[in-house]
Amino acid sequence: MIGSKQVNFYGFLVLVCLYNVRTQAQLEVGFYGFTCALAEIIVKEEVRKAFIQDNGVAAGLVRMHFHDCFVRGCDGSVLINTVDPSTPAEKDAPPNNPSLRGFEVINSAKARLEAVCQGTVSCADILAFAARDSVEITRGLGYDVPAGRKDGRVSLASEALANLPRPTSNVNQLTQSFANKGLTQEEMVTLSGAHTIGRSHCTSITNRLYNFNSTTGQDPTLDPIYANLELKPACPQGSTNPNLVVPMDPFSPATSDIKFAAAMIKMGKIGVSTTGEIRAKCSAINS
Incomplete structure (x- = not known):
């Protein structure tokens, strides 16, 4: 026969499991459908x-x-x-x-x-x-x-x-930083485009295209076909226009979009608080 202490213990485990399910279920699509439809x-x-x-x-x-x-x-x-x-x-x-x-x-x-x-x-x-x-x-x-x-x-x-x-972190440090938040290295690479919505400013790469070092004008680690046919026409030498950009993944944008959306949803669930408040003003906590 199961003793009362065992019953209480199993009951406690059930409550813990139910609580975990409930807290995980706090985030849902259409959450404001009835309380604030607009x-x-x-x-x-x-x-x-x-x-x-x-x-x-x-x-x-x-x-x-x-x-x-x-x-x-x-x-x-x-x-x-x-x-x-x-x-x-x-x-x-x-x-x-x-x-x-x-x-x-x-x-x-x-x-x-x-x-x-x-x-x-x-x-x-x-x-x-x-x-x-x-x-x-x-x-x-x-x-x-x-x-x-x-x-x-x-x-x-x-x-x-x-x-x-x-910005000075190496690949291993970045990978660990994202892993600490439950994100994979692939998701790290995908989300790296988040700062520019999948585009890179020419000003951040022109030194690799034209003035890499004294022996070679172009960074030898760059794919020469991609650099000459895609990057250089979009980022002409000597241009200082800060608005010139190139796509970070011009060959498989649809695949990148799907991965990016999935990574954004996952990132949006990091450390979600279910015990905080609803601020009256976003710039200040409620008094």
């Missing part, structure tokens, strides 16, 4: 308005989502303003300041949502929606965003420095 539409409208004024905001919003998820999970903590200069917030950390952009888009969307669905849509979800909309508006593959994130109440620049990959 949520995703409103966010998309704000992204489109901002994109018309400055098309660079699209890449900025995708990058912001990436930087948010890598620090404390996808909890909108990157949106919080610094209150005490002695403990600056994430957005003021060197990897984010002054390069992160698109805060005004999130704030505008939040203001509209508070007017129609007060206290319902989290800033973390708004950022996830805006990142997806930015991919779509730049002709990338759209994808459904599971929602239901809560907003975090802590934002520290020191944690951004500790968690965000450094």
Whole structure:
């Protein structure tokens, strides 16, 4: 016969399992279907308005989502303003300041949502929606965003420095950084295009095309056919135009789009908080 202590123990395990299933199920596509049906539409409208004024905001919003998820999970903590200069917030950390952009888009969307669905849509979800909309508006593959994130109440620049990959990191360091967040090396490579929506600026590669070293003008590790037929025509020698770009994967864009969308969905589930809050303003925690 099973003793009462064993029954209690098994009952406890069942409750733990049910709790884990419930917390994992917090994120779902169409999360605001009944509570704020216009949520995703409103966010998309704000992204489109901002994109018309400055098309660079699209890449900025995708990058912001990436930087948010890598620090404390996808909890909108990157949106919080610094209150005490002695403990600056994430957005003021060197990897984010002054390069992160698109805060005004999130704030505008939040203001509209508070007017129609007060206290319902989290800033973390708004950022996830805006990142997806930015991919779509730049002709990338759209994808459904599971929602239901809560907003975090802590934002520290020191944690951004500790968690965000450094531009000087080597492949092994980058691979480990992404692995720490549950992402594979393939997903790391795929998400590396997130900062520019799958494009690379010519200014970042022209030195490899024309002035690599004193003995060879072109980086010998580059495929010569690809460099001469694709890269050089798109990036002429001597050009300083910052708007010239080349696709990062011109030969299999459809495959890249599918992998990118899957990686973005997975990244959007990193460290999701189910015990935070719904901020009234994305730039400040609730009092």
